[in-house]
Amino acid sequence: xxxxxxxxSWVICKSGTSVKIECRSLDFQATTMFWYRQFPKxxxxxxxxxxxxxxATYEQGVEKDKxxxxxxSLTLSTLTVTSAHPEDSSFYICTTGVERDYTSGANVLTFGxxxxxxxx
Amino acid sequence: xxxxxxxxxxxxxxxxxxxSLNCTYSNSAFQYFMWYRQYSRKGPELLxxxxxxxxxxxxxxxxxxxKSSKYISxxxxxxxxxxxxxxxxxxxxxxxxxxxxxxxQLTVNP
Numbered sequence: 001x002x003x004x005x006x007x008x009s010w011v012i013c014k015s016g017t018s019v020k021i022e023c024r025s026l027d028f029q030a031t032t033m034f035w036y037r038q039f040p041k042x043x044x045x046x047x048x049x050x051x052x053x054x055x056a057t058y059e060q061g062v063e064k065d066k067x068x069x070x071x072x073s074l075t076l077s078t079l080t081v082t083s084a085h086p087e088d089s090s091f092y093i094c095t096t097g098v099e100r101d102y103t104s105g106a107n108v109l110t111f112g113x114x115x116x117x118x119x120x
Numbered sequence: 121x122x123x124x125x126x127x128x129x130x131x132x133x134x135x136x137x138x139x140s141l142n143c144t145y146s147n148s149a150f151q152y153f154m155w156y157r158q159y160s161r162k163g164p165e166l167l168x169x170x171x172x173x174x175x176x177x178x179x180x181x182x183x184x185x186x187k188s189s190k191y192i193s194x195x196x197x198x199x200x201x202x203x204x205x206x207x208x209x210x211x212x213x214x215x216x217x218x219x220x221x222x223x224x225q226l227t228v229n230p
Contacts, residue, residue: 006163034217041128043208043222044164093163095218109218111156111163 003027006094006112013084014120021079021115023094029074030096034109035067038091047092050077084119091116123147126209126221135230139196143209143221146190150211150219153185155194158206158223167207168194199228 003026013019023033031052036044048064050056050071058064066088068080081088093114126143133139141155152171156164168183170176170192176183182195192211196203209221 041223041225043126043220044218045220046217049217091161109166111165114161114163116161 004030004094004096004110004112006115008115009113010116010118012118012120015085016083018080018082019084019117021081021092021094021117023077023079023112025075025096028096030077031074032096033071033077034095035069035077035079036093036095038093038114044093047079081117084117086119089117089119121146123219124209124211124221127224128222130225130227132227132229133199135199135201135228137199137228139199139203139226139228141194141196141207141209141224141226143192143211144190145192145211145219147211147213147219148187148190149213151214152212153183153192154210154218155181155183156208156210156220158208160205164208199226201228201230203228 005024005026007022011019033050035047037047038044046059047062048056048058048069050069052071052074056069066082071077091114094112095109124143124145155168157167158164168181170183170185173185173187180197184193204227206223206225208223210218212218
């Protein structure tokens with residue numbers, strides 16, 4: 001089935017540095033990737049939608065200059081948190097636009113395992 | 121008002137109990153309804169996927185969708201300690217973008 005590999009799973013960085021998170025689709029071509037952020041004990045909030053070969057679409061309130069998304073190939077999308085601050089500490093999760101229902105054969109979204117960012 | 125409302129819990133039950141998890145929503149355009157299970161510090165994994173109204177059963181799990189009431193439920197029978205996790209409802213229109221509930225934290229005590 002569809003597998004999404006997300007790396008790193010956990011990263012700690014100093015305030016002011018930049019961190020890159022990668023999301024790879026291992027056995028299929030993902031033309032669309034969704035990036036979510038999840039704060040402790042809160043739900044997943046959509047940050048942006050990236051489409052291969054074009055600019056990402058950001059949700060309201062998400063700074064596009066701070067959260068740089070690149071989707072240069074059909075198997076790789078990256079999220080770079082620039083000049084990270086402690087308030088950016090969160091769990092970042094990517095998911096594909098590919099869907100596969102495990103019972104009917106229809107498609108469902110596949111999530112990466114998530115990347116936990118801690119900014120000191 | 122949030123598009124999707126879910127009681128965050130926490131919910132604590134004894135092993136073997138029947139668990140009922142619920143979400144309400146306001147967007148009548150939602151057509152696809154999902155329940156995800158998320159263990160601590162892991163990405164969500166799909167449990168149930170339902171299109172439109174009706175029931176769907178898979179082993180100990182039953183998903184119900186009532187579009188007229190804008191209400192969905194997940195029932196877990198014979199709950200096990202391994203079911204302890206956060207359960208997220210999610211839904212979408214015809215597009216791929218998901219809207220999630222806050223998640224309900226469930227603990228099944230042995």
